[in-house]
Amino acid sequence: MNPLNYRHLHYFWVVAKEGGFARAAERLDMAVQTVSAQVKALELSLGHQLIKSSGRSLVLTEAGQAALARAEEIFRLGQTLHDDVRQAASGPAVRLAVGLSDGISKLAAHALLAPLLDTPSLRLVCHEGEVEQLLAELAMHQLDLVLAGQAAPHNPNLRLSSDRLLSAPVDWYGPAALVRKSAVDRFPDCLADLPVLLPTGHSALRLAIDRWFDQHGLRPRVAGEFEDSALMAVFAARGLGVFPVSRLGAEDLALMRGLRHLGECPDVREDIHAIRSRRGLHHPLVQRLMAGALA
Incomplete structure (x- = not known):
C-alpha cells in the first residue's frame, strides 16, 4: 500500500468543498489541469474513483464521500496543530479531565471546581453524560475524575474509589x-x-x-x-x-x-461523589480538590 500523499488529499478536499475544479483552482491559485492531475493521482493511489461527472456538475462517489469525511477529520485536527504547538512552547499545560453526570447540579459542580481555576496553565476538559458512559471513560483513563450523584458501583474489574464531596x-x-x-x-x-x-x-x-x-x-x-x-x-x-x-x-x-x-x-x-481510578488518585489537582472538599 502506497503512503498517503496529504497534498493530493488536500487538493481533493478543496475540490469537494468548492464543488468543482475551476473554483478549487481559483482558491488554490493553480491551473485547473494541475488540480485535476493531483486528484487523479490520489484516486490511483487509493484504487477508487472519488469524483465523477453528473451533467455539467461533479459529484462524489461513495468512495469519495468516505474520503471526504476522513479528510474533514484530518484537516480539522491539522488546524489545531498551531495552537497545540504554541501552548507546548509556552509551558506545560496542567490538564484535568472531569466527567459530570447528567443528574448533578452543574452550579454545584462549578463551585467544587472553582478553587482549581487559578492553576497556572490549566487546561480543564469537562465531559457530560450518563454515569455508566463516564465510568467507562474513567476506567480507560480518558477522564481523571467523575462527579456523580451516587457512589461508584461495586465492580472489582474497574477498581474505582469514591468519596462524598458534598451533601x-x-x-x-x-x-x-x-x-x-x-x-x-x-x-x-x-x-x-x-x-x-x-x-x-x-x-x-x-x-x-x-x-x-x-x-x-x-x-x-x-x-x-x-x-x-x-x-x-x-x-x-x-x-x-x-x-x-x-x-x-x-x-x-x-x-x-x-x-x-x-x-x-x-x-x-x-x-x-468524586469517583476516581487508581491513576486519578495521584493527579495533583484531584488531590487538591479532595483535600479542600473533605477538609
Whole structure:
C-alpha cells in the first residue's frame, strides 16, 4: 500500500468543498489541469474513483464521500496543530479531565471546581453524560475524575474509589415577579400556586424533591425540566418559574440578576461523589480538590 500523499488529499478536499475544479483552482491559485492531475493521482493511489461527472456538475462517489469525511477529520485536527504547538512552547499545560453526570447540579459542580481555576496553565476538559458512559471513560483513563450523584458501583474489574464531596441542603429561588413576600411567608405551600422548574427525572435530587412534595401534600405545576441547573437558573431569571438548587450551587446565583430566595427545605439534600481510578488518585489537582472538599 502506497503512503498517503496529504497534498493530493488536500487538493481533493478543496475540490469537494468548492464543488468543482475551476473554483478549487481559483482558491488554490493553480491551473485547473494541475488540480485535476493531483486528484487523479490520489484516486490511483487509493484504487477508487472519488469524483465523477453528473451533467455539467461533479459529484462524489461513495468512495469519495468516505474520503471526504476522513479528510474533514484530518484537516480539522491539522488546524489545531498551531495552537497545540504554541501552548507546548509556552509551558506545560496542567490538564484535568472531569466527567459530570447528567443528574448533578452543574452550579454545584462549578463551585467544587472553582478553587482549581487559578492553576497556572490549566487546561480543564469537562465531559457530560450518563454515569455508566463516564465510568467507562474513567476506567480507560480518558477522564481523571467523575462527579456523580451516587457512589461508584461495586465492580472489582474497574477498581474505582469514591468519596462524598458534598451533601448540601436545597433552597428555592425565583424571579422577583414570583417571589413576593406573600409567597415567602407561605413557603412551601406557595409552590402549589407557582410555576415550578425541576431537574429531570433521572436526577437523584429530583427523586428527593418528589418525595418532599409527597410529604407536604404538594402537587405543583411543572413548567419545565432541565438536566443543567445553570440553564434552569437562566430560564427562572427570565420569569419561567421558581426552582430548587443546592446551597453550594446557589453561590453562583449572584451572577443571575433578579433571582430572589423563596425558601429552604433543609431535609432535602444534594449529594455529589468524586469517583476516581487508581491513576486519578495521584493527579495533583484531584488531590487538591479532595483535600479542600473533605477538609
